[in-house]
Amino acid sequence: MGVLAPAAKWRAYVIPKDRTPWSQFLRQAFRVQVLRCARCGNARRILAEVTGADAVKGILEHLGLPLDTEGPVPTRGPPLADLPWAS
Numbered sequence: 121m122g123v124l125a126p127a128a129k130w131r132a133y134v135i136p137k138d139r140t141p142w143s144q145f146l147r148q149a150f151r152v153q154v155l156r157c158a159r160c161g162n163a164r165r166i167l168a169e170v171t172g173a174d175a176v177k178g179i180l181e182h183l184g185l186p187l188d189t190e191g192p193v194p195t196r197g198p199p200l201a202d203l204p205w206a207s
C-alpha cells in the first residue's frame with residue numbers, strides 16, 4: 121500500500137491536513153469562483169462526476185454543445201521579431 125492511501129501510516133507526513141481547496145487555486149489563478157453561480161451568486165455544489173463517454177455525449181447533445189473540439193492548439197516558437205537579438 122502506498123503512502124497516499126487513506127489509512128497509510130506515513131500519509132500525514134506526505135499530505136498536510138490543511139490542504140488548499142482546488143476551488144481556491146482556481147480563484148487565485150483565474151479569478152473564477154467555481155463554487156458560486158455567476159448569475160445569482162448562490163453557492164454551487166457538485167452533484168455528480170460524469171466520466172462515461174456515452175453519458176457525456178448525451179449531456180452535451182441535450183445542451184446543444186459541440187461534441188468535438190478542434191483539438192489542442194499546435195505549438196509554435198516565440199515571435200522572433202519580439203526578441204532583442206533577432207534584428
Ligand SMILES: [Zn+2]
Pocket residue numbers: 157158159160161162
Ligand atoms: Zn444561480
